[in-house]
Amino acid sequence: MTLEIVVMIKQVPDSQEVEIDPVTKTLNRMKARNVLNVADDNALEAALSIKDRVDAHITIVSMGPPMADEAILECMGKGADRGVLLTDRAFAGADTYPTGLALAAAITKLGKYDLIFAGEETSDSSTGHVGPGVAEFLGIEQITYTHSVEFEDGYVIGERELEDGVEIVRAKPPVVVTVLLGANIPRRQTLRKKIDAIRKGVETWTIQNLGIPAEWVGFKGSPTIVRSMKTIKEKERAAKMVRVEEIGGLVRELAGNGIINVEAEEK
Amino acid sequence: MTGLINAAPTEKPEEFRNVFVFLETRHGAIVKSSLEMIGIGKEIADKVGEKLVCLLVGDHLEPMAEEGARYGCDKVVGAESVDLEDFKTMPYAHYAAQFITEEKPNIFLIAATHNGRDLASRIAVKSRTGVTADCTVIDVDTKERILLANRPVYGESTLAEILCKNHRPQMATARPGVFKVPDQLDGKNCEMDIRKVNVDPSLIRKEIVGFRPKEGFDITSAGIIVSGGLGLGKKEGFTLLESLASELGGVVGASRPAVDVGWIERDHQVGQTGRAVRPKLYIAAGISGKAQHIVGMKQSDVIIAINSDPDAEIAKYSDYFINDDLYKAVPEFIEAIRKIKEKKKEMEVSA
Numbered sequence: 001m002t003l004e005i006v007v008m009i010k011q012v013p014d015s016q017e018v019e020i021d022p023v024t025k026t027l028n029r030m031k032a033r034n035v036l037n038v039a040d041d042n043a044l045e046a047a048l049s050i051k052d053r054v055d056a057h058i059t060i061v062s063m064g065p066p067m068a069d070e071a072i073l074e075c076m077g078k079g080a081d082r083g084v085l086l087t088d089r090a091f092a093g094a095d096t097y098p099t100g101l102a103l104a105a106a107i108t109k110l111g112k113y114d115l116i117f118a119g120e121e122t123s124d125s126s127t128g129h130v131g132p133g134v135a136e137f138l139g140i141e142q143i144t145y146t147h148s149v150e151f152e153d154g155y156v157i158g159e160r161e162l163e164d165g166v167e168i169v170r171a172k173p174p175v176v177v178t179v180l181l182g183a184n185i186p187r188r189q190t191l192r193k194k195i196d197a198i199r200k201g202v203e204t205w206t207i208q209n210l211g212i213p214a215e216w217v218g219f220k221g222s223p224t225i226v227r228s229m230k231t232i233k234e235k236e237r238a239a240k241m242v243r244v245e246e247i248g249g250l251v252r253e254l255a256g257n258g259i260i261n262v263e264a265e266e267k
Numbered sequence: 268m269t270g271l272i273n274a275a276p277t278e279k280p281e282e283f284r285n286v287f288v289f290l291e292t293r294h295g296a297i298v299k300s301s302l303e304m305i306g307i308g309k310e311i312a313d314k315v316g317e318k319l320v321c322l323l324v325g326d327h328l329e330p331m332a333e334e335g336a337r338y339g340c341d342k343v344v345g346a347e348s349v350d351l352e353d354f355k356t357m358p359y360a361h362y363a364a365q366f367i368t369e370e371k372p373n374i375f376l377i378a379a380t381h382n383g384r385d386l387a388s389r390i391a392v393k394s395r396t397g398v399t400a401d402c403t404v405i406d407v408d409t410k411e412r413i414l415l416a417n418r419p420v421y422g423e424s425t426l427a428e429i430l431c432k433n434h435r436p437q438m439a440t441a442r443p444g445v446f447k448v449p450d451q452l453d454g455k456n457c458e459m460d461i462r463k464v465n466v467d468p469s470l471i472r473k474e475i476v477g478f479r480p481k482e483g484f485d486i487t488s489a490g491i492i493v494s495g496g497l498g499l500g501k502k503e504g505f506t507l508l509e510s511l512a513s514e515l516g517g518v519v520g521a522s523r524p525a526v527d528v529g530w531i532e533r534d535h536q537v538g539q540t541g542r543a544v545r546p547k548l549y550i551a552a553g554i555s556g557k558a559q560h561i562v563g564m565k566q567s568d569v570i571i572a573i574n575s576d577p578d579a580e581i582a583k584y585s586d587y588f589i590n591d592d593l594y595k596a597v598p599e600f601i602e603a604i605r606k607i608k609e610k611k612k613e614m615e616v617s618a
C-alpha cells in the first residue's frame with residue numbers, strides 16, 4: 001500500500017534581503033528574492049528519505065501568491081510527485097489560524113494521508129504554529145521539532161529536540177511531523193525530475209475548491225491583527241577599536257572593572 | 268477534534284476573566300520558563316485586578332501545584348492521571364481546552380519552549396481563538412482588558428504589537444529567559460483544584476519510547492562566554508577558544524554554522540535557534556554578526572568582537588572591536604591574562 005505523504009511548504013522572502021514597508025508595515029516582498037523556506041526543505045528531505053525506502057507518494061501543498069508555484073516546482077524537481085498551490089485573494093493576510101484551516105481543508109480534499117510534514121517554522125512569520133494547527137483541524141497527533149524521522153513497521157519514530165534533551169516518540173499514522181531547520185542535508189533537484197515537474201505542472205486551487213466560506217480564511221478569518229510595528233532600539237555600543245598590541249591594556253581594564261577575575265585560581 | 272471550522276468571534280467576551288498560565292513540568296518540577304510566566308501573568312492580573320490561575324497537566328501534581336502556589340498563583344487547576352505522565356499533545360490540549368471552557372480566562376500565557384509551542388497552537392484552534400507566538404514584551408490595556416502581545420519580527424529588527432480583540436482567551440507564548448522568575452511567598456492563600464481524570468484512550472496516540480538527557484552543559488548559566496564562528500576556519504579553533512575561556516573561568520559558545528559543520532555540539536549554539544545568553548562578558552571570535560546570532564547575545568553586559576573584516580556587522584554590537592586575525596588576537600589575550608595572574612601571584616608571595 002502506498003504511503004501518502006503531504007509536505008506543507010511556504011515560499012518566503014530571502015531572510016537576508018528583507019525590507020519593511022514603513023507605510024503598510026508589512027514585508028516589502030518586491031525587493032527580496034523569494035525562496036523555499038529552509039526548514040521546509042528539511043521537511044521535504046525527511047519525506048523524500050522515507051520515499052527512498054518505502055512505496056510512497058508525496059504531495060506538496062502550499063498557500064501563497066501565484067508565483068509560489070516556483071517553490072513547489074523546486075520540491076517536485078527534488079522528487080515530490082504532485083504539487084497543489086492554494087492561491088486566491090481570499091487567502092491574503094492570514095494569521096496562523098486560517099492558514100492552518102485552509103491547509104487542513106486542502107489536505108482533507110486530497111483524500112487519504114498518512115504523514116504530513118511541515119517545517120519547524122517559517123523565516124518570515126516564525127511561529128511554528130501552522131503545523132500543529134493543521135494537526136488539530138484534522139484531529140490527529142503530531143511530533144514536533146524533530147531532527148530525525150523514521151518510518152518502520154507501520155510506525156513513525158521521531159526524535160524531538162527539547163530544552164533538556166532528546167525525546168524519542170512513536171506514533172501510528174496519520175500524524176503531523178515538524179522538522180527542525182538543519183535536521184538534514186536537502187538533496188538537489190535533478191534535471192530529469194525538473195523537466196517532469198514542469199511537464200506535470202502545479203495544480204492551483206482557489207477558495208471554491210476547498211468547500212469552506214471565503215470569510216473563514218485570509219485577513220477576515222484571522223483572530224489576531226497587527227496594531228503597530230516599532231523599530232527595536234539597540235543599546236548603543238562604542239565599538240572601541242583595540243589593536244592586538246593593546247589587548248594587554250584591555251585585559252587590565254576589564255580586570256579593573258571587575259568584568260574578569262584574574263585571581264590566580266587555587267590548583 | 269476541532270474539524271474544519273473558523274475562528275468565530277467569542278460571543279460574550281466580557282464574561283472572560285482572569286489570567287491563565289500553563290505550567291510546563293519536567294521530571295517533577297515546573298520548568299523555569301513557566302515560572303517566568305507566573306511572574307508576568309501575575310503582573311498582568313494585578314493590573315486589571317484579576318486572579319492568576321495556573322494550569323497543570325500530568326501525574327503526581329501536588330508538589331508542583333505547591334510550587335506554583337509559592338511563586339504566586341491564586342489558584343491552581345490540574346488534570347492528573349498516569350496516562351498524562353509524559354507530555355502528549357492531544358490529551359494535554361484536551362484538558363487545557365476543557366479548563367478554558369470551564370474557567371473562561373481572558374488571557375492565557377504559555378512559555379514558548381518546544382513543548383509550549385507544540386501545545387499553544389492546538390489549544391488556540393480548539394478554543395477557536397488566536398495566539399501570538401514568542402512574545403518578548405507583554406502588557407495589558409487596563410480599560411479594555413486587551414492583551415498587548417509584542418513579538419520581534421524580521422530578524423529581530425522590529426517589534427510588532429499584536430491584538431486579539433474579538434476572541435477569548437487572548438493567547439500568547441512568551442520567549443524563555445526574557446521575563447523574571449518571581450520571588451517565592453508562603454503560598455498559603457492559593458486555591459487548589461487538582462482532579463483525577465480518566466483519559467479517553469482515543470486521545471493516546473503517541474508513545475514516548477526514550478529520552479536522552481542533555482549532558483549537563485548549560486550555556487545560559489555562564490558568566491563569561493567565548494564564542495567562535497565560521498571564521499575559526501577549522502575545528503581546532505575551538506581548542507584555542509577553550510584555552511581562553513578556561514583562563515577567564517568561562518565557557519565556549521558558537522554560531523550556528525560552526526555547529527552545523529560539526530566543530531562543536533549544538534548545546535553551545537547561541538542565537539535565535541540556539542540559546543539566548545546574557546553573560547557579564549561575551550567574546551565573539553570569527554562571527555559576522557547576523558541578526559539571528561545577535562539576538563542571542565546582545566543582552567550581554569560587555570561584548571568584545573574579534574573579526575578580520577573591518578566592516579563586519581558584529582562591530583556595531585560590540586563595546587570593543589579587535590579588527591584582526593583571531594589567531595593573533597586570541598593567543599595575545601590568553602598571554603595577557605596569564606601575565607596579570609603571574610604578577611598578582613608574585614605580589615601575593617612578596618606581600
Ligand SMILES: Cc1cc2nc3c(=O)[nH]c(=O)nc-3n(C[C@H](O)[C@H](O)[C@H](O)COP(=O)(O)OP(=O)(O)OC[C@H]3O[C@@H](n4cnc5c(N)ncnc54)[C@H](O)[C@@H]3O)c2cc1C
Pocket residue numbers: 015038123181495496497498499521522523524525536537538539540541542552553554555556557558559560563573574575576579591592593594
Ligand atoms: C531561521 C534561522 C535561524 C538561525 N539561527 C541562528 C542561531 O541561532 N545562531 C547563529 O549563530 N546563527 C543562526 N542563523 C544563521 C545566521 O543567519 C548566520 O548565517 C550565522 O550567524 C553566521 O555565522 P558566522 O558568523 O559563524 O559565519 P559567517 O557569517 O561566515 O562569518 C564568519 C566571520 O568570520 C570572520 N573571519 C574569517 N576569518 C577570520 C579570522 N582568521 N580572524 C577573525 N575573523 C575571521 C569573517 O570576516 C566573518 O565576519 C540562523 C539562520 C536562519 C535562517
Ligand SMILES: Nc1ncnc2c1ncn2[C@@H]1O[C@H](COP(=O)(O)O)[C@@H](O)[C@H]1O
Pocket residue numbers: 008009010037039040043061062063064096099103117118119120121122125126127128129130131
Ligand atoms: N502558507 C503556507 N503554506 C504551506 N505551508 C505553510 C504555510 N505557512 C506555514 N506553513 C507550514 O507550517 C510551518 C510552520 O510555519 P509558521 O507557523 O508560519 O512558522 C512551515 O514551516 C510550513 O511547513
